[in-house]
Amino acid sequence: MNTYKDIIIIGGGAAGFFAAVNIAEQNPNLSIAILERGKEGLQKVKISGGGRCNVTHAEFVPSELVLNYPRGQKELLGPFHTFMTGDTIAWFEERGVELKIEEDGRMFPVSNSSQTIIDCFLNEVKKHNVAILYNHSVKEIHPRGDDFLIKTSQDNFECSKLVIATGSNPKIWKLLNEIGHNIVAPVPSLFTFDIKDNRIKDIPGVVVKNAEIQVVGTDLISEGPLLITHVGMSAPAILKLSAFGAVELAKHNYNFKIEVNFVRLEYELCLDQLKNIKQEFAKKQIVNSSKFEIPKRLWKQLILASEISLTERWADINKQQLEALSTQLTKAVFQVSGKSTFKEEFVTAGGVNLKDINFKTFESKRIPHMFFAGEVINVDAITGGFNFQNAWTSAYIASKSISAK
Structure with a gap:
């Protein structure tokens, strides 16, 4: 027997919950369910920003905001004119969550706790009778004309509209590929550099406020704070380089040289x-x-x-x-010999090919009534709240599109 829902959202992360709340508010009579593969959702929200949740970034000009996205820069310009930072701030404030701006532009809840964001989502989905079905790992997705059949580890579901908000999930990418979508092979995006060098071996914790770093033999260059760690180098200057160089650095198997200008002088x-x-x-x-x-x-x-x-x-x-x-x-010049995950946050470049998506609606160009939100598509950003902003924007526009149909 199949369970029917009007809207199924696959993925119990930030984009999935944001989409669910917005759809439910605009369509109170629709039955909506979130399918989450784990025993609890919103885990990336929980660890973001060291447990404080870096909700967004205080950049309020769409043409400037898109510059923080190595992949998706052109495609997100239109969507950011529809929903961006100011709208995100207002959305959370309307639901009792006040955000604050830190010196570097990152925005967090005033409570300094990601639990505030989690509680906000859980309260909203409860208020709007959205079903959250945990431990429902999706095994099959079958488009059937005007509806979908979804088979999970626990049940089968039918729905008229489907939102894919699973983030970087290879199993879901495989299923999407099987039903006609092109998938860009994923590679890590935000990572620190492993460097064994006597110059930095015994000085972990040292911070250079404004360095310039270039990957030798390439056009990849970045600037900003640089942190010496016990395994190499980190902080925004490195993370930005890792994001914009994600594909090229993967080709080098994370063995390459960087040239560091510690003083920003010729x-x-x-x-x-x-x-x-x-x-x-x-x-x-x-x-x-x-x-x-x-x-x-x-x-x-x-x-x-x-x-x-x-x-x-x-x-x-x-x-x-x-x-x-x-x-x-x-x-x-320093020799990089590998990479390490940045804290507990893991971001990938790759996912559903951007050419497969209508960015006015975030609907699939290949399968009608299927929508995407968040990092499941080939969009990623540097650190600082930008990946979450993509999640909010894509989920909001997808929800508006679903409501208009």
Whole structure:
């Protein structure tokens, strides 16, 4: 026997719940069910932002917002004119969740707890009688003319409209491929770099406020804060590079070289400044007189890498040593030997091919009445709340499209 629902949403994550609430509000008489493969949903919401949930980012211009999406930049411009950051803030505030903006633009609930967002969704779906069916792993999806047959590990369902909001789920991608969708092979997108190098080996925790990093031999370049970790490098400068370089770095099997400019100066300009420092502070020890805004522990390691003794004074070093120090400051090359997941957050590039989707409605161009929301499609973003904004926008537009049919 098959259980009938008007709307089935596959995926109990952020996009799935957001779509469910919006559809239910606009269509109170429809029967709606969320199929979640696990014993509880919203797990990515729970761990996002270190347990605080980075809901969105304080960027309010669509043409600027799309620049944070390595894949989906062109396609999301129209949707962001329909629903974006300001709408997200208003949506949550209307449901009793106030958001705050942090210095770097990330937005969190004032409570500083992801549970606030989870409770909001659970309260809303309960209020609107949305069924949440846990432990329902989807095994088959069958389009049948004007409706769908969905077979799960526990039951069979029929529905007239279907929303796929499963995020990065290879099993669902396989099912979608079997019924006619093109799937872009997934690769990791947000990750840190594993680097074994004596210059950074003993200085985990050091932060360079504004570095520039380029993958050697490519056009991939980024800038921003850089963090030395116990296994290599992280922070926004690295994460942005990993997102925009996701496909290319996968081709290199995560073995490549990066060139780091710690001081954001051209080599020659940096060398000129070092020559001036050498004259002005001739009698001072180099290790104690950095005139660049980089941490002392890193400065010390770059001096050693330039074959300069820690006891030497500026007056003692020669032209070759000055040039070596300028190179270390502006063009330091590091060998990356692998990647690590960024905290507990896992984002992939890949998914349903963007050409298969109508971005005015987020409906499949291949199968009528099938809609997509969130990372199940080949859209991903850098860290900072942008992936969630894609989830809210796509889920909202899909819900509006479903309500209009």
